[in-house]
Amino acid sequence: VPSSRPKRMRRGPVEPKMRRVQPLEKDPVSGEYKLPARVGILTVHALGRVVPLPTYHNDRYIWPPGFKVSRTYLSMVNPNANTVYTCSVEENGEQGPRFRVVADDCPDQPIIANSATGVWTAIVKRANEIRHRDHSNSASGPDYYGFTHATIAKMIQDLPGTENCINYVWQKF
Structure with missing residues (x-):
């Protein structure tokens, strides 16, 4: 007697919703x-330009250098305040994009990492530390940058050159 049913086989590629x-x-x-355009809680200031190198996209997201959004989040320096964070994507050669976030209340201390998640995890950690919170410091960089928002994804997908992003799976809007 088999212990479990066999897995169903997929019939070809999954059609994007x-x-x-x-x-x-x-x-x-x-x-x-x-x-600028207001998209949910984000303000899109610039979309940037597509770099068709494989390090500037994956199957779900394209990270165009020059992309810039701003959003409000907990301050890293004042436990009783929120501040505006400006998130940007910078070109960094063949290594792939560099992600930079600057808080309005400490503009001389940008947070820079090689991933959107790396930047936002550092911000969430600092914001939690000054509030003496023992919360998880995990953060979804694509969420905080707006890459998961359908409208922003479409705006980026509409940029010239996205058709050259070989790993990106074209989305339907």
């Missing part, structure tokens, strides 16, 4: 998104 996006204004002449 249709993702809903909020309508955003575009320039009637250039066709580019009008920025």
